[in-house]
Amino acid sequence: xxxxxxxxxxxxxxxxxxxxxxxxxxxxxxxxxxxxxxxxxxxxxxxxxxxxxxxxxxxxxxxxxxxxxxxxxxxxxxxxxxxxxxxxxxxxxxxxxxxxxxxxxxxxxxxxxxxxxxxxxxxxxxxxxxxxxxxxxxxxxxxxxxxxxxxxxxxxxxxxxxxxxxxxxxxxxxxxxxxxxxxxxxxxxxxxxxxxxxxxxxxxxxxxxxxxxxxxxxxxxxxxxxx
Amino acid sequence: xxxxxxxxxxxxxxxxxxxxxxxxxxxxxxxxxxxxxxxxxxxxxxxxxxxxxxxxxxxxxxxxxxxxxxxxxxxxxxxxxxxxxxxxxxxxxxxxxxxxxxxxxxxxxxxxxxxxxxxxxxxxxxxxxxxxxxxxxxxxxxxxxxxxxxxxxxxxxxxxxxxxxxxxxxxxxxxxxxxxxxxxxxxxxxxxxxxxxxxxxxxxxxxxxxxxxxxxxxxxxxxxxxxxxxxxxxxxxxxxxxxxxxxxxxxxxxxxxxxxxxxxxxxxxxxxxxxxxxxxxxxxxxxxxxxxxxxxxxxxxxxxxxx
Numbered sequence: 278x279x280x281x282x283x284x285x286x287x288x289x290x291x292x293x294x295x296x297x298x299x300x301x302x303x304x305x306x307x308x309x310x311x312x313x314x315x316x317x318x319x320x321x322x323x324x325x326x327x328x329x330x331x332x333x334x335x336x337x338x339x340x341x342x343x344x345x346x347x348x349x350x351x352x353x354x355x356x357x358x359x360x361x362x363x364x365x366x367x368x369x370x371x372x373x374x375x376x377x378x379x380x381x382x383x384x385x386x387x388x389x390x391x392x393x394x395x396x397x398x399x400x401x402x403x404x405x406x407x408x409x410x411x412x413x414x415x416x417x418x419x420x421x422x423x424x425x426x427x428x429x430x431x432x433x434x435x436x437x438x439x440x441x442x443x444x445x446x447x448x449x450x451x452x453x454x455x456x457x458x459x460x461x462x463x464x465x466x467x468x469x470x471x472x473x474x475x476x477x478x479x480x481x482x483x484x485x486x487x488x489x490x491x492x493x494x495x496x497x498x499x500x501x502x503x504x
Numbered sequence: 505x506x507x508x509x510x511x512x513x514x515x516x517x518x519x520x521x522x523x524x525x526x527x528x529x530x531x532x533x534x535x536x537x538x539x540x541x542x543x544x545x546x547x548x549x550x551x552x553x554x555x556x557x558x559x560x561x562x563x564x565x566x567x568x569x570x571x572x573x574x575x576x577x578x579x580x581x582x583x584x585x586x587x588x589x590x591x592x593x594x595x596x597x598x599x600x601x602x603x604x605x606x607x608x609x610x611x612x613x614x615x616x617x618x619x620x621x622x623x624x625x626x627x628x629x630x631x632x633x634x635x636x637x638x639x640x641x642x643x644x645x646x647x648x649x650x651x652x653x654x655x656x657x658x659x660x661x662x663x664x665x666x667x668x669x670x671x672x673x674x675x676x677x678x679x680x681x682x683x684x685x686x687x688x689x690x691x692x693x694x695x696x697x698x699x700x701x702x703x704x705x706x707x708x709x710x711x712x713x714x715x716x717x718x719x720x721x722x723x724x725x726x727x728x729x730x731x732x733x734x735x736x737x738x739x740x741x742x743x744x745x746x747x748x749x750x751x752x753x754x755x756x757x758x759x760x761x762x763x764x765x766x767x768x769x770x771x772x773x774x775x776x777x778x779x780x781x782x783x784x785x786x787x788x789x790x791x792x793x794x795x796x797x798x799x800x801x802x803x804x805x806x807x808x809x810x811x
Contacts, residue, residue: 327705327810328705343705344708348702354700356699357652357656358638358656359647359652360638360651362644363648363651364648366644366645366647368706370646371708372708373708390638391637391638392638
């Protein structure tokens with residue numbers, strides 16, 4: 278599913294967080310979004326999903342994006358005393374997709390009959406990801422999908438992203454682990470100052486990584502005395 | 505400022521902000537709440553001979569609010585052991601001060617002593633499930649309000665069932681019928697808090713179908729909880745079938761109102777005028793015929809911004 282974003286803006290009070298973003302997402306492509314903390318990545322995702330009011334337009338091929346969008350949030354929320362199974366069932370029912378065989382489709386081996394709120398950070402992330410995968414969405418926003426997950430699950434998530442791409446799904450990922458973006462993305466957009474500062478193709482990922490390391494570390498640690 | 509005084513300083517600030525978020529002048533609450541408390545206390549003691557016991561029960565319930573395991577874990581994490589115990593002791597004492605003052609005014613020294621014992625006993629108490637086993641419910645088919653609510657309130661529902669049986673045992677039909685209403689109010693309370701936006705956003709439904717689904721699920725699950733009680737009360741008190749029927753009808757009205765009111769202001773809480781309309785509808789059930797369509801319309805408009 279192709280999605281086009283025109284001049285998307287978002288302000289909180291007087292603070293302009295997003296200052297006119299134009300992006301084009303094509304079917305079967307994996308996009309990365311990087312930016313410093315507070316750059317507006319999550320705000321952009323919320324606007325794209327329609328969870329925040331915003332300026333500009335988001336046009337999705339074939340109708341409303343929201344109903345075909347799987348949104349994995351950075352910190353998924355689970356009400357207390359809701360089991361993993363009930364959470365998955367809720368997300369399936371909400372989109373009218375079958376909610377049977379959950380044990381069979383539990384690819385992360387999650388303890389589905391335990392309260393989701395008692396899951397570890399990584400398990401919560403996996404449960405939330407599994408819920409959006411079961412919904413059979415066309416477009417995926419994965420906000421920090423590798424946060425807190427163990428090495429085996431991280432490998433599994435990378436493979437899931439590859440398979441989604443093969444199934445012609447469109448994916449937008451944000452991750453603070455650059456290697457995961459490098460491995461899975463076709464294009465990376467750099468968000469800075471509320472705008473897309475740069476769009477990088479696969480060939481320039483190494484250069485982007487070097488630039489980011491230079492900017493992030495530089496000589497700023499010299500002011501700290503560790504001993 | 506010591507850690508202890510800074511903690512309480514922060515609590516006052518938080519309270520001030522919360523009241524501000526309600527859109528009220530905090531002084532209105534600081535002056536109004538004690539007056540309301542005193543007025544309520546006088547009214548309670550003038551109406552029933554068991555007022556002292558009820559009063560202690562209310563104080564105990566208030567103390568339990570401070571015993572959530574998540575909250576206590578946070579306090580333990582932040583403060584050293586002596587400060588933690590001092591905070592717990594002091595906040596419990598502060599919580600019972602209004603009750604103690606009223607008992608002192610009535611010269612009921614034994615109850616004052618009882619409250620002090622209660623406050624001290626509640627200091628090491630921790631509430632909230634730390635276990636990993638989930639309580640099975642018949643409500644997992646359509647999560648989540650009833651599944652979550654049932655697990656939270658299973659104790660109260662059990663008490664309601666026991667009271668109903670007691671009512672049948674002693675031949676007190678009104679007590680048994682009152683427990684039906686108690687169950688309805690407990691279930692309506694499952695809709696008292698707002699889930700995050702995503703939990704509504706995720707539905708592929710029109711606002712009307714979404715609200716209809718929520719009301720239908722609430723009514724269906726209320727039936728599961730209520731039906732055994734209704735049948736028992738109707739069997740043992742057949743002469744009161746009309747009252748039972750009326751209570752059940754009003755009960756379904758209440759639960760529908762609770763669902764719709766929640767989505768009227770979602771994801772915020774209901775406004776004060778809407779809260780007043782709800783409260784009046786609870787007291788005067790015929791008003792449900794007006795308030796339910798009103799809240800439905802408001803909820804539909806509000807939800808359409810999300811769905």
